[in-house]
Amino acid sequence: MTKTGKLYGDSLYELALEKDVEQRTYSKELLDELRIVKSLFDENPDYIRLLQEPSIPRKTRLGLIDKAFGAQADEYLVNFLKLLCEEELLSEFSGCEEEYRQRFQKDHNIAEAHVVSAVTLSSQQKAALKAKLEEVWKKEIILVTKTDPNLMGGLKVEIEGRQLDGSVRGRLERLHKLIEQ
Template sequence: MATVVSERYALSLYEVAKAENIAPEMYEALQTVSDLFETYPDYLKVLTTPSIGLPDKQKTVRAVFEGRVHPYLLNFLLLLTEKRRIGLIHEMAEAYRDLYYLEAGICAVTAVTAIPLDEAQMEKLKNKMAGVTGKQIVLKNQVDPSVLGGVLVRVENKQIDDTIKNRLNELTTRLGQIIA
């Protein structure tokens, strides 16, 4: 969950991207940058280490991103480095995604299953959720063997739990009430 600071920075970037009609491209680029920092956490540590001077940090940001990302995003990363907020990049990417999805009519859905869903199942669930929400669906499948079977669907602030684990827990509760 993004903090107020992260939301404000994300909103600023989003407003600039929207004004320039590059909000979708900026979303993809910001997500790629966030993923890069997740893949290489030591690089993020370098940019957040107080003992390394700002000029050196900005030099490394330029070396990695200049010419590879939109100049607005490069300036955003340099600003975050200068203001010592680069450690919040993941939260900012999440907040930007939320703003972009809201205005674009996109809904993020996570389906938690015991085994990975195949393409046909993913498409069927995507279509079902699009019908329910009236929005374009971005579906992510998360595998968790502890659900045993069925599916747990997380959409916006709601959760639909149709897993075997949940059914067994409900049955245990009912049996406990009968016996007690």
């Protein structure tokens, strides 16, 4: 994340906190909308390039944002997108969303756990893992899962910068290092 993404994302979060005084769940609702817009931008990178195209008049580009998001998205979010467009910073949107999400999660005692498993985890396995992580970390946990058959079995978990490797591959690598010593 760049300094610009951090600054703008932080500023948007501060605005949302002010609005939370009036509407208790505003910052959460805005986070949900930011995630949706980020996924739309990730799926359609040409749209950001279009909104940054200098040959298209600024007024037209801002109109495109209104047309795409004006009726569905929160007014603050639409104005935020327009601000990024005017400042030619739409490419920073992903960093803004990341900073906003990190601030929200910190303030609400939430942590993301990135879990890699050799096979797809069942809903029961996910629930059990989530419960165990919440017990250990004393936080609400959001599981982000993916599979990697190279692990051979077990799990790798990354949470708040810490890596927990309970994979078969990881155990074999540790055993190999031990034998070499």
